[in-house]
Amino acid sequence: MATRINSRQMHLRFSQDIKSLLQRLSEQSLTLGDILAETSERGFSLVIALLVLPFLFPMPPGLAGPFGAACLLLSVQMVLGRRSPWLPRRIANYKFPRSFAKLLLQNLGRLTKVLQKIARPRLAKIAHHPLTWRINGLCISWLTLLLMSPIPFTNPIPTVGILLLAVATIESDGLLICISYVITALITLLFAFIGYALWLAPSWLPSIFK
Numbered sequence: 001m002a003t004r005i006n007s008r009q010m011h012l013r014f015s016q017d018i019k020s021l022l023q024r025l026s027e028q029s030l031t032l033g034d035i036l037a038e039t040s041e042r043g044f045s046l047v048i049a050l051l052v053l054p055f056l057f058p059m060p061p062g063l064a065g066p067f068g069a070a071c072l073l074l075s076v077q078m079v080l081g082r083r084s085p086w087l088p089r090r091i092a093n094y095k096f097p098r099s100f101a102k103l104l105l106q107n108l109g110r111l112t113k114v115l116q117k118i119a120r121p122r123l124a125k126i127a128h129h130p131l132t133w134r135i136n137g138l139c140i141s142w143l144t145l146l147l148m149s150p151i152p153f154t155n156p157i158p159t160v161g162i163l164l165l166a167v168a169t170i171e172s173d174g175l176l177i178c179i180s181y182v183i184t185a186l187i188t189l190l191f192a193f194i195g196y197a198l199w200l201a202p203s204w205l206p207s208i209f210k
Helices: 002-011 013-027 032-056 064-079 098-118 130-147 156-170 174-208
Strands: none
Touching: 013 032, 013 098, 013 156, 032 064, 032 098, 032 130, 032 156, 064 130, 130 156, 130 174, 156 174
């Protein structure tokens, strides 16, 4: 019975962590530095998830820049093998908007229900391998660059890939990590297709309107 309870608690770790964090953020203004200081190594994936969650919804002006920059800085540190997160003072002192934390908290239930069905501790050797940590950081860095690209209406696409990697890391789910690598490759192909289409668009338009 104890084993089942412990396994279930691990399975719910992301949901509990992100909900608790959003509740605190909705009640008081915390800086990104405060959050990292409290979450330690776990803060990499947890704060990355927090930073990209807003991209699933219409973003208020001025948030995309600092959120994307912070996410990129944290993921690059993962690529370098760092286990203790760091942000420049200017970004670390940025306060997460309380109103936006409330909005995310209201919509969190639907997201966590889906994630709880697909994420659980599996393939621990893959999940805890030092190289996996670096590859996760590389994929998150690349997806963040796609997220910050100027292509309109595409923000949710790389956001889903980043969230899956963050959740898989927190839940020690090696299988979901491998699936996330495939999803990252598919997202890359999709953006390459969109970019190619936009590049060809100027030559297509005259023929369309003839």
